[in-house]
Amino acid sequence: MDIDLYEKDGMPVAFISMDYDNRIYLMDGTGVAYIYNENHIYGINGKHLGWLIDGIVYDNDGKRAGFISSTCPTGLSKVKGKGEKRPFTELRSRWEPPPMPAFSYSYSEITLKELLEQGMIEPFKEEDKEAEAEE
Numbered sequence: 001m002d003i004d005l006y007e008k009d010g011m012p013v014a015f016i017s018m019d020y021d022n023r024i025y026l027m028d029g030t031g032v033a034y035i036y037n038e039n040h041i042y043g044i045n046g047k048h049l050g051w052l053i054d055g056i057v058y059d060n061d062g063k064r065a066g067f068i069s070s071t072c073p074t075g076l077s078k079v080k081g082k083g084e085k086r087p088f089t090e091l092r093s094r095w096e097p098p099p100m101p102a103f104s105y106s107y108s109e110i111t112l113k114e115l116l117e118q119g120m121i122e123p124f125k126e127e128d129k130e131a132e133a134e135e
Contacts, residue, residue: 002082005057005112010074013066013113016052024073024116033119036094041117046092050052050115051100059108059115063099066112068133091122 005014017023022035031084033043050059057066069076
């Protein structure tokens with residue numbers, strides 16, 4: 001079973017796969033993050049992205065960035081389909097989380113998708129692969 005995550009305008013952008021690791025995928029199936037210790041959201045790159053508390057995704061500043069269906073402040077757009085879940089690349093070591101902020105009703109300056117994309121591991125560029133092969 002999956003739990004869909006929505007932007008403040010009701011657009012679905014990601015989902016939580018309720019499996020052993022509670023992994024978070026963008027709607028195209030790209031793995032970007034996971035939930036650790038019930039409410040910390042970490043990117044696969046090890047960066048602490050925010051918190052999931054009572055169905056609301058908060059950024060590291062304590063501002064609301066995303067919602068599950070029951071907490072979204074507006075009507076929901078229909079989920080048109082999810083991409084096949086792609087395997088996670090290696091999980092990097094978790095960074096120390098920032099101190100828990102005072103959570104607010106304000107919205108984050110970035111979208112939920114932008115927040116989750118901060119957890120991605122950048123793929124190697126072709127020129128990086130070529131330079132590495134020459135060494």
